[in-house]
Amino acid sequence: MGLIGLLSSNKSVNLFLPAHGRGSALPPGLQKLLKLKPALWDLPELYEIGGPLINEGAIAESQKFFASEMGVDRCWYGVNGATGLLQSSLLALARPGQAVLMPRNIHKSCIQACLLGGIKPILFDVPFLSDRGHSYTFDKKWLQKAFQKAKELDENIVAVALVNPTYHGYSADMNSLIKEIHSYSLPVLVDEAHGAHLISGIRSDLPSSALSFGADMVVHSLHKSAPGLVQSAVLWSQGGRVDPFIIEKSIELLQTSSPSALLLASCETSLKELIGNKGKKKLISRLEEAELISEFLINNQVPLLENNDPFRIILHTSKFGLSGIDVDKKFIKQRIIGELPEPGTLTFCLGFSSHKGLGKKFVRIWNQIVQSSSPINNFSFFKRPPFNIVSKPCSATWPSAFEKVHLKESVGRVSVEMVCPYPPGIPLLVPGEILDKARVEWLLEQREIWPEQIPSFVRVIP
Numbered sequence: 294m295g296l297i298g299l300l301s302s303n304k305s306v307n308l309f310l311p312a313h314g315r316g317s318a319l320p321p322g323l324q325k326l327l328k329l330k331p332a333l334w335d336l337p338e339l340y341e342i343g344g345p346l347i348n349e350g351a352i353a354e355s356q357k358f359f360a361s362e363m364g365v366d367r368c369w370y371g372v373n374g375a376t377g378l379l380q381s382s383l384l385a386l387a388r389p390g391q392a393v394l395m396p397r398n399i400h401k402s403c404i405q406a407c408l409l410g411g412i413k414p415i416l417f418d419v420p421f422l423s424d425r426g427h428s429y430t431f432d433k434k435w436l437q438k439a440f441q442k443a444k445e446l447d448e449n450i451v452a453v454a455l456v457n458p459t460y461h462g463y464s465a466d467m468n469s470l471i472k473e474i475h476s477y478s479l480p481v482l483v484d485e486a487h488g489a490h491l492i493s494g495i496r497s498d499l500p501s502s503a504l505s506f507g508a509d510m511v512v513h514s515l516h517k518s519a520p521g522l523v524q525s526a527v528l529w530s531q532g533g534r535v536d537p538f539i540i541e542k543s544i545e546l547l548q549t550s551s552p553s554a555l556l557l558a559s560c561e562t563s564l565k566e567l568i569g570n571k572g573k574k575k576l577i578s579r580l581e582e583a584e585l586i587s588e589f590l591i592n593n594q595v596p597l598l599e600n601n602d603p604f605r606i607i608l609h610t611s612k613f614g615l616s617g618i619d620v621d622k623k624f625i626k627q628r629i630i631g632e633l634p635e636p637g638t639l640t641f642c643l644g645f646s647s648h649k650g651l652g653k654k655f656v657r658i659w660n661q662i663v664q665s666s667s668p669i670n671n672f673s674f675f676k677r678p679p680f681n682i683v684s685k686p687c688s689a690t691w692p693s694a695f696e697k698v699h700l701k702e703s704v705g706r707v708s709v710e711m712v713c714p715y716p717p718g719i720p721l722l723v724p725g726e727i728l729d730k731a732r733v734e735w736l737l738e739q740r741e742i743w744p745e746q747i748p749s750f751v752r753v754i755p
């Protein structure tokens with residue numbers, strides 16, 4: 294059919310990201326723009342328009358406006374997703390040879406930034422939910438323990454990066470975590486890629502954005518948790534721990550010199566949707582609809598797992614002995630496309646468009662799947678990854694030579710590559726890590742339940 298053909302057809306229920314639901318929830322201003330003469334909007338950084346790093350023009354005004362609305366010092370729009378702005382943030386936080394403390398469920402973009410900037414990622418393990426195979430949030434005590442262990446490594450830790458909420462919509466008590474990090478006089482970067490909608494503050498029973506707890510830098514993916522176009526993102530900064538000049542210089546290192554005006558307009562309009570009155574009303578009704586859908590599914594014996602984000606529905610497939618990856622394929626055949634298939638679960642993202650009537654169709658398909666599938670034996674328990682509480686991967690830059698070995702024969706070798714199922718983009722092995730026996734055995738087991746995502750070979754230092 295070709296790419297254009299594929300992009301033009303829409304015959305499915307879209308429960309994946311971007312969250313604008315094939316355009317139906319795009320902000321009105323952007324919809325209007327896209328209905329004009331094709332590419333009329335495709336403009337360079339003209340004087341009146343400017344760009345994310347230019348002090349004058351409409352984009353500078355827009356960034357100033359939203360920073361002030363959010364009560365923070367600065368914000369920058371991004372056109373290379375949360376990925377680009379997270380990477381710039383890390384480069385702003387640490388110089389080559391310095392270390393950043395991060396949880397093991399950090400997004401791969403942060404590890405890649407460390408490789409790029411010669412920064413040492415100090416990774417600490419996080420709680421693990423064995424009934425579904427997910428990494429989970431942690432509390433202040435857990436973080437204190439990670440700090441203690443990290444100290445033993447005698448590295449120059451200059452910052453902490455956290456991710457919250459997680460892809461599945463689990464959220465931690467960020468207030469206490471940020472306070473704890475600040476008590477060590479360290480700045481904290483929060484990857485809030487999945488939590489842009491939290492800046493709306495529309496419901497006190499939902500988590501708040503880390504911005505409201507004084508996080509020094511926060512990154513939002515505006516296509517994942519706001520109704521923006523793919524690649525749109527925003528970075529916020531506040532307080533005196535990180536110099537905005539260094540942030541700008543770090544953004545400049547990675548940003549294209551021709552940022553797309555369309556994506557920048559998408560940043561502006563999606564933020565307006567999150568904090569403007571009309572957008573907030575819509576958001577409230579979408580949240581209510583999402584909660585009704587979950588309630589309907591639960592009342593009809595569909596096994597959902599609890600989280601802190603009504604827009605993320607986690608189907609607990611392994612509870613019925615089924616792999617989320619197989620169940621995903623069956624849903625796709627019935628034209629419901631989910632977001633995140635994993636061995637134990639299948640996560641659907643409702644996004645910002647309406648899904649009235651979804652519940653009945655979902656229940657019918659799920660029941661058909663359960664009736665027509667044979668459950669896998671002993672599939673209700675997932676083995677915790679054998680990560681040390683704090684490991685210190687070598688700050689491996691890409692080596693000039695490497696060897697490709699079978700995973701089975703890799704014990705004792707040092708990996709030069711990442712093993713990272715995508716989505717969710719959480720590395721199971723990072724460059725510079727030693728493949729000890731426990732890790733190799735665990736990776737081989739993961740390969741059995743996640744064969745398309747875990748390669749049988751790994752590249753190692755010769």
Ligand SMILES: Cc1ncc(COP(=O)(O)O)c(C=O)c1O
Binds near residue numbers: 374375376459487526
């Ligand atoms: C936790 C987390 N952070 C960052 C990103 C990167 O976001 P983007 O696709 O906007 O670059 C992702 C993408 O999956 C993610 O899950």
